[in-house]
Amino acid sequence: MRILPIVVVSILLGSALGATMAYVSVGPSIPSSNGLAATGQASSAGSATPSPLVEVDGATFNFGTMQKGTTRSHVFRFTNRGTAPLELQAGATSCKCTMVDLSEAKLAEGDAAADQPIPPGESASVKLKWTAEVPAGPFRQTAQVITNDRRAPRIELSIEGDVTEVTGLFPTQFSFDKLRPGEIKTAVVNLVAYGDEPLTVGDTRFDPPGKAELFNVRVVPLKADELAEFKAKSGVRIELTNNPAMPLGLLDQWLVVKTNQPEWEELKIQLVGRVVGDITLHGRGWNEELGVLHLGVIDGNKGAKAKLLISTKGNQAEAIAFEVASTDPPQLEAKIGQSRLLNPGVNHTELFITIPPGTQSMNHLDTAQGEPGQIVLKCNHPQTPEVVVHVRFAVER
């Protein structure tokens, strides 16, 4: 009966001894989420033995707006509120930020050198420098200072702001997305300048020049409220409207614009989009560029399945119907699934493609070893009575 009290007392004694030693050694713990490391606020005293106590006058500094290519710096002031010398060492910085040598930066006369122990009650400075060699937009760069204050062993400093360029293009391309035959769309980019030299646009031309008649170009000066949106001083909106008689296929075209800005004497802006018919295919592995479904190399023991969506738009959408006319090779199985009218102008029909398990080895990867597989679909669309789906695959066993 006397054993239990001995065990309990021993454990309590041991725990108390350990906790006391631990407290003396490191002081109370500080949660990381609200601690000094994140906020730059001084940690609380909690130890009777002499110890340093670091305080930072704001661990985050906002530079505001910076023009691309310019360099700015900020000095963070570290004060030792403790009772033992405070030691600082440069830690890691984010990749685009530089911490100036701790021995160099001094904020005020009488400051201690940051690379030497800072006596209690004294201050030292740490300087962060950054050159805005990044694209326009918000930035944040960080740096760490390692201290011997055990309550705040790692101080995290950050500088932030907005980088602007001399000029800007928003968006960076003319996007037409998908155009259907006869459809007219206008794609827009805004070309703005942040400097005092007002932006003007000179001649425009298309590259390659052969398809220039397919588009109309209009350059409109931006109004004050529009400029405010881009925080710019001058700018234009370039509107590009397509001609209804566009050939099917990719818009492989650039607009070349001459401006008075030295960086952009000639600016090439890409046209992005594709003229498509009423029927388009979608699905995992579908390559619109080639009109090919890519299934890759298939384990013959397992086989493979794919699901495509046949999207039909326009007047024929409501009554469209598909059937599988043929497949080549015959091991390539195709089946029409459900058809769904999403709204009066859009019909979605499922197409299931299967390479069954147990299929023998074959190569249809569209190489010298074999042509791609082929699925021929018949439909009741007056202009597109047949849809051919090429399938690239190989079966290995």
Add this chain to the structure above:
Amino acid sequence: MDRISTNRRTLAIATCCGLLAIFTAVATLVRAQQSDAPAPDATAGAETPTAPAYGKDSKLDPVEMNGPIFVDWPKPQVALVFSGEQQGYLEPCGCAGLHNQKGGLKRRMTLFEQLRKEGWPLVAMDAGGLAKRPGAQSQIKMRRAIESLVELGYSAVGLGTPELGMDLLSVAINLDAANNPLISANVGLVDFDSGFTSRFKVAKAGGKSIGITQVLGKSEVAELKNASDIVLMDPDQALSEVVPKLRDAQCDQLVLLVYGDADEARRLAVKFPVFDWVVTAKGADEPPFQPVPIEGTKSHLIEVGHKGMYVVVVGLYDNAAEPFRYQKVPLDARFTDAPEMQQMMTDYQEELTTLGLAGLGLKPLPHTSGREFAGSAACVDCHTQATEVHHNTPHFHATETLEARTTPPRMHDPECLSCHVTGWEPQKYFPFTSGFASLEKTPNMVGNGCENCHGPAAKHVAVELGELEVSEEEQEKLRADLRLKIVENEGNKEGQVFEGGKVVNMCVSCHDEDNSPDFDFQEYWPHVEHHGKD
């Protein structure tokens, strides 16, 4: 039992208890001194200062570089994980010195697995921006990114402008309805009720229900006015419709993901002050150390950084004094590569291989100079000293690197080829006519060759070899066109001449911030220095 044996037994027990007491004391001390040790993984490192040195071969301790994570965190009731603006980066940002760079789905999956292994219930959300640029390769990357996020168990994946300008429908139709994470209050794929996207979701984890919605910002909506297969709505109108439904769901916490900038996220938070967390995809490139309270609301603003280098984790607790903890998690080399995502990368590279450059929509374009490439071997006979220097640099072996030093090999990846072969546009990832097409078709265009800096030299070679007759004046012009001159103090560091430096600008088209963050022209140039004809 006699008295002696009882006394001996008591002594033995007392001795054991004494030892136990000492052990307990020591263990308590050690635990206290290791209070930096994070809960889910051994990430705390020695507090030794380390100067940044992103050298290709120096492997730095990621914990020393980027700090320990989850220090002193108790297990949260639920952990909200935020990401966004991945910008097409399936792997860590950049290709050189990957160990020292951050990001990638392989590491993200390992983080998720570690947290789940520790029993943390996760609700993962992405604010959008998985893709960056148009094109077939980006389309494949977007699809693989979405499929990977599904595999990681994301509850919500928002829609950003780049992916909405692509064939998102092709991805959505193959997502299982039960775990389709695509979400947007103001963008519907085909239509709002097509089933391809949800306007809001309620995720349940750790006994909490988290209501989530996402919007595309106003300027982003305007940018997409020509997009096909989507319907768009003003974000304010969309939230007016969705917020009452979220309120009705009586969630413990509400999250608004915004594919827009921080100003727009703040504006929406003030107008719809029901959200606990408002996430902006288009914030700064690094997340802050703390979430920022949005004035006049109960909301906190979360920034997720760019290029998938970080995720932000918010742990929720039933503790009025400290209801949440916040951690920005650098996805650095402390996280090993998850084999599932490594396999995804292998499959991705195989897909690029079988599609080929044509299948990726890459048509060779004429070089801006109008000239054609000859290949570095054509330079050897006349420029022997320069060739010797070139042969002893990594430039000469750049193509081999893709084959032999990357796993999986990247020999068919245009985003890699553009700087590892001769005759490609380095930043736009397309070949010039007469540039590298494949090892079989253009074996003389391997390596980062002479002409990538000096320009295409086929006509100059033909003239010098007497295969083509031109005037002396033209012959001299052909030579002059290929000459490059370094100006005084040319370089890419502060105080050096960058804008007027033609050579350094050539270099940084490949040695950019992503792929060569420690590039210093004045330090690197002596290693490749060469001077014209012998």
